[in-house]
Amino acid sequence: MDGDEIKMTTNNDNMKNKNVLIVGFGKSGIAAAQAMIKLGARISIQDSKKESEIDANLITYFRGRGAVFYLNTMPPDMGEFDMLILSPGVSPELAFIQEAAEKGAEIIGELEIAYRIGRGTYVAITGTNGKTTTTTLVGEIFKKSGRRTYVVGNIGVAVISASADASESDWLVTETSSFQLETTRYFKPAVSAILNLTPDHLNRHHTMQAYGAAKARIFANQREDGYLVINYDDIECYRLAADCKARVVPFSCKEELSFGAFVQDGRIVIRNESEELVDICGVDELKIIGNHNLQNALAAAAICYFSGIAPEVIRDGIREFSGVEHRIEYCGEINGVKYYNDSKGTNTDASITALKALEKNIILIAGGDAKGQEFDAFVKEFPGRVRKMILMGRDAHFIQEAADRQGFQDYIYCKDMNECVRKAFELAESGDSVLLSPACASWDMYDNFEQRGDHFKDCVNRLVR
DSSP, rough: HHHHHHHHHSHHHTTTTTTEEOOOSSSHHHHHHHHHHTOOOEEEEEESOOOOGGGGHHHHHHTTTOEEESSSSOOOGGOSSSSSOOOOTSSSSHHHHHHHHHOOOOEEEHHHHHHHHOSSSSEEEEEESHHHHHHHHHHHHHTTOOOOOEETTTTBBBBBHHHOOOOOEEEEEOOHHHHHTTTTTSOOOSSEEEOOOOOOHHHHOSSSSHHHHHHHHGTTTOOTTSEEEEEEEOHHHHHHHOOSSEEEEEEEEESSOOEEEETTTTTEEEEEEOOOEEEEEEEESSSSSSSSHHHHHHHHHHHTTTTTTOOOHHHHHHOOOOOOOOSEEEEEEETTEEEETTTOSSSHHHHHHHHHOOOOSEEEOOOOOOOOOOOHHHHOOOOOEEEEEOOOOOTHHHHHHHHHHOOOOEEEESSSSHHHHHHHHHOOOOOOOOEEOOOBTTTTTSHHHHHHHHHHHHHHHHHOO
């Protein structure tokens, strides 16, 4: 049974009275629970939080609809469940999930169940970095084309909250993480994209091979009528396409391609299946800075073009796009010093990208949850770029140790974001840039990178009060 067939058979009839355990009670878990109730499933909800840590109104709402809660505990019998729906942050390797699988439960994620029960056509975008920028840009272009479009997924909107309302003619532009993709089974987008592949989440996936395999799930069910847009310049990334049955559309900043999206004479162009050269726009017309954003624009242009959107609509969308929050976001200038929020820099590769985009005279704020990363390659990019580094967070010492090994000594520690921003204000000189790009996840101090970035911006705003 392929993805199209499973969508036609997953409905109210075959979900009714099934015992479903929702694991994780965040945005995606709440949306999945609501959808399962509508389909007539008997639901239970498990979360590591205590009941006192969850909105009482939510608990009352779901208990009133028959939900059983297992908060800060586990269900006594994992054999009672037909299906487990995992939130993205939940590892399938957890012992109770493995037990449920051994006893016959199907283990899937919110993305997979959203695909099964909903309608609409999917565009799915993944990669270590650039997912949110590219997904947002593609969503803007789709909307500009007049298509009814939902922008969903890892970008902050649960897929299932939109898929249940979508019609056959609607499009779901979906940011997909490796966590979401590893629990897919039948998920089948019309157009998929892999932007890049560099070390990340190795504390979850353990090896780069496993991480790449999770990303490759994005095209596993595509066939000849689908398209995979993929980074030709990233060797490890492009190797994944060898197993793809869809039409592979490469994009490149470095080489002219016989098919795909690339740069020619300072312009973004696409060579299509008829070998025609389609002009999109000039590289100098992009409002988003850095070579990484040129790659994002190339990917977005290819995704939209091979989804059937007219070149002039793509052109206008790319020209008008000014970026997204928390991705090298310009926060203002004080006394000749510019402040940038790159809280989405949750790994070393993303933060290296930010350093290269700003180029020089950087006061860097870094540190947080290291996620098992090494930081030597990150610190090697400092010479000529980073003037001083301010460290905070639980695993900041790992960055310091890498700095010591690389001979970079211009660092200090601060206890929290407010102290970091105040110290950066004291250290910075006119012409400098203060950059929050932690190279780490936020979970040691914040709920998410958005909260961290908002706090940074608030601290910057308070400098001028």
